Amino acid sequence: MEKLFLSGNEAVALAAMDAGLTLGVGYPGTPSSEILDRVAKLGGRAEWAPNEKCALEVAAGVAFAGGNALVTMKHVGLNVAADPLFTLAYITIPGGLVVITADDPGMASSQNEQDNRRYAKAAGVMMLEPADCQQAYDLALKAFELGREHNMIVLLRMTTRVCHSKSVVQRRGEPKPAPATGYTRDPQTRVMIPAFARKAHRRLRAKLHELEQTANSMCEEIGNPEGGFGIIASGVGAMHAVEAAPMAAILQIKMCHPAPIEAMRRFAARFEKCFVVEEGDPVLEEICKAAGIKVVQRPEIYRFGELNVSRVRRMLAGDTTPEPAPVPGKPPELCPGCPHRKSFEALRDLGCIVSGDIGCYTLGVLPPFSAIDSCVCMGASVTVALGLRHALPEPEARKVVSVIGDSTFWHTGINGVVEMVYNRPKTGHVLLILDNSITAMTGMQEHPGTGRRLDHTPAAGTLSLEAVLRGMGLDNVDVIDSTAQYEEYKALVAKRLASDDLSAIIVRRPCIIGMVKTKAYEPIHEEEHK
Amino acid sequence: MNTVNITFAGLGGQGVITATDVLARVLFAAGFDVKKSEVHGMSQRGGSVSSEVRFGSRVASPMIPEGESDFLVITDPTQVEVNRSRLKLGGVMILPDDVDATKLANRKSLNIALLGRLSRYLDISESAWDSAIRAELAPKLHEVNIAAFALGRDSR
Numbered sequence: 223m224e225k226l227f228l229s230g231n232e233a234v235a236l237a238a239m240d241a242g243l244t245l246g247v248g249y250p251g252t253p254s255s256e257i258l259d260r261v262a263k264l265g266g267r268a269e270w271a272p273n274e275k276c277a278l279e280v281a282a283g284v285a286f287a288g289g290n291a292l293v294t295m296k297h298v299g300l301n302v303a304a305d306p307l308f309t310l311a312y313i314t315i316p317g318g319l320v321v322i323t324a325d326d327p328g329m330a331s332s333q334n335e336q337d338n339r340r341y342a343k344a345a346g347v348m349m350l351e352p353a354d355c356q357q358a359y360d361l362a363l364k365a366f367e368l369g370r371e372h373n374m375i376v377l378l379r380m381t382t383r384v385c386h387s388k389s390v391v392q393r394r395g396e397p398k399p400a401p402a403t404g405y406t407r408d409p410q411t412r413v414m415i416p417a418f419a420r421k422a423h424r425r426l427r428a429k430l431h432e433l434e435q436t437a438n439s440m441c442e443e444i445g446n447p448e449g450g451f452g453i454i455a456s457g458v459g460a461m462h463a464v465e466a467a468p469m470a471a472i473l474q475i476k477m478c479h480p481a482p483i484e485a486m487r488r489f490a491a492r493f494e495k496c497f498v499v500e501e502g503d504p505v506l507e508e509i510c511k512a513a514g515i516k517v518v519q520r521p522e523i524y525r526f527g528e529l530n531v532s533r534v535r536r537m538l539a540g541d542t543t544p545e546p547a548p549v550p551g552k553p554p555e556l557c558p559g560c561p562h563r564k565s566f567e568a569l570r571d572l573g574c575i576v577s578g579d580i581g582c583y584t585l586g587v588l589p590p591f592s593a594i595d596s597c598v599c600m601g602a603s604v605t606v607a608l609g610l611r612h613a614l615p616e617p618e619a620r621k622v623v624s625v626i627g628d629s630t631f632w633h634t635g636i637n638g639v640v641e642m643v644y645n646r647p648k649t650g651h652v653l654l655i656l657d658n659s660i661t662a663m664t665g666m667q668e669h670p671g672t673g674r675r676l677d678h679t680p681a682a683g684t685l686s687l688e689a690v691l692r693g694m695g696l697d698n699v700d701v702i703d704s705t706a707q708y709e710e711y712k713a714l715v716a717k718r719l720a721s722d723d724l725s726a727i728i729v730r731r732p733c734i735i736g737m738v739k740t741k742a743y744e745p746i747h748e749e750e751h752k
Numbered sequence: 753m754n755t756v757n758i759t760f761a762g763l764g765g766q767g768v769i770t771a772t773d774v775l776a777r778v779l780f781a782a783g784f785d786v787k788k789s790e791v792h793g794m795s796q797r798g799g800s801v802s803s804e805v806r807f808g809s810r811v812a813s814p815m816i817p818e819g820e821s822d823f824l825v826i827t828d829p830t831q832v833e834v835n836r837s838r839l840k841l842g843g844v845m846i847l848p849d850d851v852d853a854t855k856l857a858n859r860k861s862l863n864i865a866l867l868g869r870l871s872r873y874l875d876i877s878e879s880a881w882d883s884a885i886r887a888e889l890a891p892k893l894h895e896v897n898i899a900a901f902a903l904g905r906d907s908r
Contacts, residue, residue, distance in 0.1 A: 227780040330791040354787070354814065387789035387814035388776060464812035531817040551800025551834045552763060 223393040230358040230384040233391050234292075234322060235260035237362035241318065242398035244289030245269065247277045249633065250664035251296030252331040253385035254324035258294055259667075262677045264397075270661075270668055270676050273600070273633040274299035278306045278321065285317035285375075286412065287403040290366055297325040297338045298599065302634065307375070308345045312422035314373045314411035317401065318366040324380045327501045328528035331663075333580065333599065335526070337502035342377050342479035346426050348433060349377040349479040353460040355389040361476060363394060368436070372429055379478070381501055383458045383528065430480045437475075437482035441489075445472030452496035453538075454486055454506060454517065459499040459529050466534035470497075481509045490515045497538055501529050556585050561731035562656055564704040565625075566591035568712040569654075572719070574623045575614075577607035579635065581627040582663045582733075583656050600630055604638025604653060611647035620719055624653045628687065629661035629669040636690070642724060643695050650697070650722040652715065655687055656729050660736035678743040687728050697723035703731045755808035757816040758870070760863075761835040762827030764798045767863035770888065771825075772803040774867060778876055778884040779807045789814035800834060823873065825866050846870055851904045861893075861900035868904025878905075 228236065235257050238246060246261040246268035248254065258268040271277035274295040281291035295303065300323045310319070323341070326332040342349035350365055352358040362378055369376040410418050411425075444464060445453065449471035455463045460474040473489040475482060490496040490510070497518045498507040503525060510517045521542040524533065536545070556563050566586040569576055570593040578584055578594035579602065587594040596606055607624040614622065626635045635655075642651055661667040668674045673684040691699045698718060704711040711729065718725040732740065758775065762768045769790055776788040790803035804816045816838065824839040825846040826832055832847070839845055851865040864885065871881055885897050 227776060227786065382791060383789060383814055386791065387787060389787045389811070389814065390780065390785060458814070461812045461814065465817075530815045531813050535817075549834045549837065552798070552830065554764065554799035557798060 223395065226391045226393060227388055228355050228359070228391045229256065229386060229388045230352065230355045230380055231256040231386070232260050233355045233359035234362045234378070234380070235264060235266075236391070236393065237359045238290070238292040238320070238366070239264045239266050239397045240393070240395055241363055241366035242290055242400045243267070243292060244317070244400040244403065245281065245284045246292040246294065247271050247280050248294030248322075249274045249277055249299055250661050250667040251299050251324070252664055253326060253382045254294045254296050254299075254322055254380070255664045255667065256385075257292075257322060258676060261292070268676050272670050274303040275306060278303040278310070281319055281321075282306060282310055282313075282315070285315045285319035287405060288317045288401055289403045290318035290401060291320070293319070293321040295321070295323060296332065297323055297336055298332060298334065299323070300338055300341055301336075302600065304341070304345075307341065307347065309414050309419075310375045311345045311347045312414055312419055312426055313375075314408065314422075314425070315369070315375060316373060316406065317403075318369045319375045320362065320365040320369060321375065321377050322380060323377055324382070324385050325502065326382050328382065330382050333597070335502065337505060338377070338379055339478050339505045340503065342379075343505075346430055347375055347377050347479065348372075348430075348477065349379055350476060351379045351457050351478045352384055352476070353456075353458055353474060354384065355387065356391050357476070358384055359391050360394070372433065374429060379457070381457055381528075387458075433477075434480045434483065437477040437480050438485040440476040441482050441485040442474045442476065443471065443489075444474050445470050447471055450493075452490055452493035453499050454489065454496060454510070455499040456506060457501050459501050459534070462529050462531045462534045463499045466531045467538055470538075475506060478506065481506065483509065483513050483515075486510055487513065487515050490517060499529070499534055499537070553588065554585060555588065556582065556591075557734055559734045561658055561703070561705050561729070561734070562586060563591075564708050564711070565654065565656055565729050566593040568704065568708070568715055569593045569623065569625070572712070572716055573621060574715075574719070575610065575618065575621045577603045577610065577622065577624045579603035579624075579626040579630050580663075581630055583625060583627055586625070594625070601626070601634030601638055603630075604635050605641055607653075608638070608642055608645070608647055608651060611649055611651055616649060619647065619649045622651070623715070623719070624651070626653070626655055627662075628655060628657040628659060628671050629667075631655050631687065632670045632685065639691065639694050639696075639726075646724060648722070650724050652718045653726045654715070654729055655726060657687060658731065658733035658736065660733050660740065662733045662736055666733070666736045666739050672740075674743060691726045691728075696726050698725040699728070700725070701728045701730055704729045705731055753808050755806050755811050757821045757840075758805045758823040758825070759802060759816060759821040759835065759838050760805075760825045760827065761800070761802040761831050761838075762863070763831065764801050766801070766827045767860065768801045768827055769803050771827075771863040771867045772805050774864070774881075774884045774888045775870075776805050777888060778880050779805070781880060781884065782876055785809060785811045787811045787814040800831060802835065823870060825870055827863055827866060844873060851907045855903055856900055857896050858900075861897050864897040865900040865904035868901035869907060871901070871905050
């Protein structure tokens, strides 16, 4: 088979196709966003869901039908999908259901650096962890194989460096056709009422126990077999360790849940000193300690940020002195001509308390705008603002606005509008939807409001922000362009803030970068604009 | 052979990642083990961007250890100080001024011109570079970038 030069994300997409893919579904999030685009380019069926919970549930249905489903999301996306995840762990799944969680140690483009290996343990889900692009390909293939063999959902933990690095990948076979589908009724293992779920939980624990053998057999020694000390390593940390410690024996863990306890025990027993090199939380270290396997305690400073060869060298040397701070580069900023610029200028000048959200527009927190006061997670702009309105003294409550993007609104912002109408604040509320008509931050992906599917062909249905908001019963729904109609926009925000109404202002102007791409998708509309 | 380390650094929108895509492709085609790494996302909003390429007989880590770059190619003068510590002692720094940008048909192809300048240090045929550029870039950008590459490769 041919050798290819691929990113980790491209390797996962290729493996899913080679395993025989029925459907790829996810929500864009750095560093996972390119996987589904690649699936579509390889001729597979791929869709953007409005959010990760929807994506995982659609995929579950595909797997219940016997198909193979690939679900992609960034680490915080799994928080949104955690509800189906924990119960899918109990369910006997006839098809393939592989979930990519792309963690972001160091927060290159995220709001936290949670370690999703904790989810595997908490939910009782099998988790594989590649160290480079070849392993991303191999372990994604293996995930479909193991999942179908054991009728289980499988998590594949990628990290920023595995997703976005490129290396040589040896392909293992031609793409398989998607498996034949059909429904076999089995309510005992698929309807999680308490009576069935109690049995299902016991079945899950028995399967996980059995899988420990697989975890042991999947470990690989990649260092110097005659090495003077040992390193247990996972993820990209294993590759850094090979280079940082050529004189060490290295055991690479490829299945981190259930953990390969016996393999780690046998390995560690060979050495006076055994280290654990892992990115993020000390997950393997804690497992070793709980099992009575003697490993060196990692200094706390290495929990934070990405690892690299230099940091692994320092860690192995027991160096706990403060690490040299990187020279600060130029921070990102809203693009010149970005429609969000004018939107934030007005909020700054009006002295608003701005409850923000996740997207390019979060950059409105930086000078010269300094116009965002809180940002928690997707959709929180709407609901956090409602809490502020409930709690603050009236003069301050009247200054509170929510600012959310179009894609984020469809993701989970829409739920906040339900809350807003149902539990209306005394002073009303003002919701700004900065509609640049694309998912800009993650690389210009489509969403339910753009009118196009993932592959940019026309969508079966398009949701209209104004129709939905009017239908939900807001008092005012306006559409305005804050760049072209700046004074009117500013006056409108001030007017709505002064009233007790529930108001939405859709600030609509296409992303200046996205426009170039979307024009190419819509030759007909281009004609109309002339 | 020992691993050779090349870092490209500049600002979002300058084609830093495109340049290393071409570089990695040409090295992969020449039969080396190659690893390439960069961080996407926030960086594309005009902030500092860098991309690392490593090649040799076997490359483990995708990231270049601090101070071990054999070559540091900078596409924006403001990014020199930010990245200087990545270059090893005796390493080669290539700066935007190393090519005459006024001779570029399109200023946006400075990334490929600097790649051309770098190519003088690598034992790769001109035709291999040519096909890598054609493979990575859209057809309408081929001629301007092949000219930019030649400008960098031949500059004094």
